Amino acid sequence: MLLKINFESDVPIYAQLKNQIIRGIAKGELDEGESLPSVRQMAEDIGINMHTVNKAYNLLKGDGFITIDRRKGAIVNKIPIPSSEEYDDILKEELESIISEAHCRGVSEEDFIEACKEIYSVYKRK
Structure with missing residues (x-):
């Protein structure tokens, strides 16, 4: 999955990252159980701060899209996620x-x- 960050956008980078990962999951580009790059690797690949990636991952975790495991990293959860x-x-x-x-x-x-x-x-x- 190719991520495109618009550094000129008014939308914060962490929100762009979060939204693009959700789109990737919804389109089937990221499957259940698939690992996302580590925070360090994602930050390096995109050229952003690790804290920005960490914030996006934590929001995705809070919304139920991923699980974060200390050994395995960020893993895509089963979709669909129950609505609330x-x-x-x-x-x-x-x-x-x-x-x-x-x-x-x-x-x-x-x-x-x-x-x-x-x-x-x-x-x-x-």
């Missing part, structure tokens, strides 16, 4: 922000839903 009421609330809040901006920019409901379907289709499990 807390996640459902976060999802709705984030969608509300995206939908409200799309509405203000004149994106129709049909176009918005079609864009969502296009993106979601990439993540359907085989």
Whole structure:
């Protein structure tokens, strides 16, 4: 899996890293039980601070995407991860922000839903 970090982005590097790993898991590029590079190796490969990688890995662990084992490192967990009421609330809040901006920019409901379907289709499990 190739990670692309945009150092000019307003999105923090740890969040970009976390999001790209989640996308890799969702697309099947990272399988259950697969090891992620060590914190040191990932930091070196991307050219970022080890603390940044550590923060991304800890967030992924907290969200249930990976398990961190002292001997084996970061391991991808079984997908799908059970949803929770807390996640459902976060999802709705984030969608509300995206939908409200799309509405203000004149994106129709049909176009918005079609864009969502296009993106979601990439993540359907085989």
